[in-house]
Amino acid sequence: MGIKRAVLPHMHRVIRHLSDGRCHIHVYAYRGRGAPRLATYTGADLQGARQAELAGVDDLVKAYAASRVAGQKPTKTIHDLVVLYRGDPDGLPKLATSTRAQWSRWLDVIDKQFGSLELRLLKAAAARNAIKRWRNSMAETPRKADYGIQVLRRVLAFGMEEGLVENNPATSFKKLHNVNRAEQIVTDDELEAILSKATIRARHVIGLAAATGLRRGDLVDLKWDQVRDDFLIVKTNKSGGRVTATVPLTPAARAIIEQLTQERREVIASGAIPSAFVLTTERGGKWLPASVTQAFIRAAAAAGVAKRLHDLRGTAATRLLLAGCTTFEVATIMGWEEKGVERILLRYVDPGAIARRAAERLARNETAG
Known part of the structure; x- marks a missing residue:
């Protein structure tokens, strides 16, 4: 973009x-x-x-933020704080592009709901009650309610960091949506069924998601200069490019990369200019994140599989475990807590496979020793 x-x-x-x-x-x-x-x-x-x-x-965004901090528009209400957060380099501009778009819409909602509320009144119990009523009004869609509270919590935390807010009542709310998708996976049989219903190009992106655990934004942004013989180097979008992940290529991932590499060589041999992106659509263009989700939804629905694209990260975790990665290594690659990986290991990975993997490691160590 x-x-x-x-x-x-x-x-x-x-x-x-x-x-x-x-x-x-x-x-x-x-x-x-x-x-x-x-x-x-x-x-x-x-x-x-x-x-x-x-x-x-x-430079324009920085100048805008400076004009607010300088006091041309005193920050006294939630509306003023939202305005400041939108323009300050440590606020909304600091987020990844896809996250900024979602948060910007929520900032509009928060401004409309609480814009006139004075910051000095956030210490009162009435302020927390008002936030709770707003959260509860979205209880039928708990993920939506949690997202709204998350954005409000961060805006108020930003206000505290700037010395404009003394209390953050949004921190006291527990999540309404408690499903831990990190422990959900698409099984091998389900994945095979989904791939059988997907287009050729969708198979590439869905297959690589299942083999690497990369989020959809990182998948669509993956370029050939990030591909090495045995791993991928990815600056994750969720971190705004601040975190670099080294993702090993499992046999399944390597097979997809090799197929796409051969196609790229054929494009070059024909005299055409190949795409800089590893994954491309049927028209040869770059995938959009939303299009990846839609491709998965269509294929999963056609296959009768009730799973989400994000569940492929659990699939990738099991494959990395079976490929010989430790739970710590998988947790590092996936950005999860190690306990979550251990639960996946116990729930989905065959104990016999774990024993065989341990035996193979011991044999390699003895040979090396």
């Missing part, structure tokens, strides 16, 4: 066309007399000015 124009609360743009054909885009912190000008972008025409703005989006 390309760089997107910054869309922040109250930010105001003024476009001026000059007599010589050039164009200015003046960006202000908010609409009205006295509003600080954050930046001016100039181009040979309107398109050029917009391109200049896109190139300077990071």
Whole structure:
């Protein structure tokens, strides 16, 4: 995805066309007399000015945040705090792109629900009760309710970090949705049935998800320069690229990579330019995360399997365990707690397979010794 124009609360743009054909885009912190000008972008025409703005989006966000911190808009209410969180580099802009989109919608909901609430009143029991009533109004969709509380909790925590909030009443709520999907897996029989109903390209992405445990965002962003002979190097999207995971290639993963490698060689031999991405759609383009989910849903429904795409991470965990990885290694790769991996091991992995794996390791160690 390309760089997107910054869309922040109250930010105001003024476009001026000059007599010589050039164009200015003046960006202000908010609409009205006295509003600080954050930046001016100039181009040979309107398109050029917009391109200049896109190139300077990071500096614009920082200038916007600085204008808020400087006090042009005092932070006294939840609305003011939401505005600050949207623009501060340690707030919404710090999140991964896909997460930002979801959180931005929830910030709108929170602003509408609690925007007029003064921050100083968060210490009162009435504030917690109001949040609880809001959470309970979504009880029929517990995951949705939990997500809303999660976003509100983080916004208020941000306010505490900035010294604007003394109390965070959103921290006292337990989750309504308690299903631990980390312990759910798609069994080998279920996976085979799903793959039989998927398109050729969908088989690649679903198969690699089951073999590596990568989240869908990391799968669609996987490029050939991240592929090594025995492993993949992935800067995870969930961490905003701050965490690099080294994912070993199991036999199933290697088979998919080798097939795609051969296809890529054939594309190069034909004189065409291959995609930089490992996984591509039938049209040769990059997968969208939502399209991966839809492809899995369609194939699973056709196969009569009631599982989610995310459950393939449990499948991958069992395969990594059977391939010889320790529970600690699997937990590190998957980003889980080791206890969760141990539960998967006890629930899904054949004890005989565990014994054979241990014997093979001992034999290798004795040979090496």
